[in-house]
Amino acid sequence: QVQLVQSGAEVKKPGASVKVSCKASGYTFTDYYLHWVRQAPGQGLEWMGWINPKSGGTSYAQKFKGWVTMTRDTSITTAYMELSTLTSDDAAVYYCAKSYYSNVEVAAATGTFDYWGQGTLVTVSS
Amino acid sequence: QSALTQPASVSGSPGQSITISCTGTTSDIGGYNYVSWYQQHPGKAPKLMIFDVNNRPSGVPDRFSGSKSGNTASLTISGLQAEDDGDYYCSSYTSSSTQVFGTGTKVTVL
Numbered sequence: 001q002v003q004l005v006q007s008g009a010e011v012k013k014p015g016a017s018v019k020v021s022c023k024a025s026g027y028t029f030t031d032y033y034l035h036w037v038r039q040a041p042g043q044g045l046e047w048m049g050w051i052n053p054k055s056g057g058t059s060y061a062q063k064f065k066g067w068v069t070m071t072r073d074t075s076i077t078t079a080y081m082e083l084s085t086l087t088s089d090d091a092a093v094y095y096c097a098k099s100y101y102s103n104v105e106v107a108a109a110t111g112t113f114d115y116w117g118q119g120t121l122v123t124v125s126s
Numbered sequence: 127q128s129a130l131t132q133p134a135s136v137s138g139s140p141g142q143s144i145t146i147s148c149t150g151t152t153s154d155i156g157g158y159n160y161v162s163w164y165q166q167h168p169g170k171a172p173k174l175m176i177f178d179v180n181n182r183p184s185g186v187p188d189r190f191s192g193s194k195s196g197n198t199a200s201l202t203i204s205g206l207q208a209e210d211d212g213d214y215y216c217s218s219y220t221s222s223s224t225q226v227f228g229t230g231t232k233v234t235v236l
Contacts, residue, residue: 035225037172044129045164045172045215047225061224062127095171100183107178110160111217111225114183116171 002026004096004117011123012086019082020120022096029077030054033099033108036070036081038092039119046092047111051079054103086124093119130155130216130228137234138206146231148199148216154226156197160219163192163201167212175214176201203233211235 007021022034036048049060051070058070064083072079079096097113131149138144148155148163155161161179164172174183176192179199189204199218203210216228 037227044230045217045227047217047227059223062222097172100174100177107160109223110158110219112160112162112174112177113164113172114174114177116173119171 002098002115004098004115006094006096006117006120009121009123011125013126014087014124016086016124017082017084018086018090018122019080020094020096020122022079022081022117024077024079024098027098029072030074031102033103034070034072034079035097035099035111035113036068037095037097037113039095040089040092043092048081048094050099050109050111052103053079059109083122086122088124091122091124093121095119127154127220127222127224127226130218130226132214132216132228132231134229135232135234137236138203139236140206140208142206143202143204144206144233145203146201146214146216146233148201148218148228150197150199150218150226152197153221154197154218155194155199157221158219159194161192161194161199162217163190163199164215164217165210165212166215172215206235208235 098115100112100114101107163176
């Protein structure tokens, strides 16, 4: 069965960086984009971007360009999301989510998410 | 990219039907049939309920249905059940090749 298992909760100081991992299993890792979505406490969902695990290509939401980096390690079927220069506004639960459509389909990057990780809580506090 | 607009809350009694609207623009909902709906329970990850406007993933009850007209998408839950209580988010692909979520709707089963 498809599983996305994320790394544990993090506490960071303002100005620091955080790197969250997402270990995929139960499907061919390189065949489906992985997206990252965050949710601040009591707030809605916010799309951050995606990575194509096959090529390493990425696409980021305009808001996050320049301070988010998405990478992957195909040898261990794990994707990573690193956010730098954290502020209190970045305190949130961060989710990875698998694309419903495979990479070869036209709709691959359209953001239909059929499986989600359990979420990683990032706290930013001095 | 601004969030899609959803009503803050919708409620209904068990067995009733409710509809949640999701309003965007010609650059997102109106331009593409890549509208999805997600259900989220407190402390849990979202769950895909509808994709491509009106398709249900396997395992999702047929009480859930989706539609779209112009720049507005809708999710209808028929025969409301207690377990349908939760938050619902719409999502759409955009002309900027990005994804945008709705503001979220809290569904209360009375």
